[in-house]
Amino acid sequence: TPLAAVSGLISVLAQHSGSMTEEQLADTLTTLQRQGERARVLVDNLLELAQLQHGHLDISLEEVAVRAAIESALASHPAPPGMQIELHMTDDATVRADARRLTQVMVTLLTNAYGSGAERVRVEGALMQKQVLIRVEDDGRGVAPELRAGLFEPFNRGPEGSGLGLALGRALIESFGGEMWHESVEPSGARFNIRLPRSGVA
Known part of the structure; x- marks a missing residue:
């Protein structure tokens, strides 16, 4: 530790x-x-x-530009030298979230990808009717099969992690009214998905 x-x-x-x-x-x-x-x-x-x-964390929901949150995460935690970052996100993708906390979640996903041995990390977003879908995908070694079932449980960790970042990240996303899940990528890699309510859409 x-x-x-x-x-x-x-x-x-x-x-x-x-x-x-x-x-x-x-x-x-x-x-x-x-x-x-x-x-x-x-x-x-x-x-x-x-x-x-316990419902004691201060969460301030507001209209957040998803691209700005991702760019803030990339600025504070840039990729290691030689790693390719691809960002595909429209400027008009906005969600109801806590801006600082959403950036915090993106930092967790990015730093996990950086530590996966990946050569490329792709961050993209898609506008849906009432939601925004955010994906962070890498071509690294992926998540070991034995860790997948409890991936978002506290202290379920790989060799480099604390086991808290993903648990906190999903809990934050759920506090915004969204959801977060993992998918394996073939032949190797991981994809983390976030779905959040679009702002200004009833």
């Missing part, structure tokens, strides 16, 4: 910092910073999921 990694790195620094080269020390501190950020996200997700489940 991130907390265990942070504890281990602190022990290494305490015992060996005097004999480490500047490069080794810099690498260790960078890793410590990264694991510390992962630990912060883990704690934040855990608190927000608990608050949402």
Whole structure:
């Protein structure tokens, strides 16, 4: 876990910092910073999921431009070098959602795709009569069969995740009146789908 990694790195620094080269020390501190950020996200997700489940999380529904939410997520969490990002979304796709929370969900889906070993991530949207469908698809290694049934359950995780991001993401989408689900992609990859009510449509 991130907390265990942070504890281990602190022990290494305490015992060996005097004999480490500047490069080794810099690498260790960078890793410590990264694991510390992962630990912060883990704690934040855990608190927000608990608050949402008990009806205590502040959700502010408003008209949100889906493309703007996706672009905000991409700006704050850009793809790794060499990864191809395809964005196909019209400017007029708007939904009833919490703008900050929708961006948060998109960050979760994007970072999961980044960590899948994918070469390409495709984000697209489709306007339906009363809903907007958002898809995030990658050509990475996909979700292991044994994890699919409980994919959106808390602490059901792969080797790199906390097991909370998808659980919180789906709970947030449902709080907007939408739904979120996963599909496998052949020959390899994953597709996460979000369906949300269109704004201004009765």
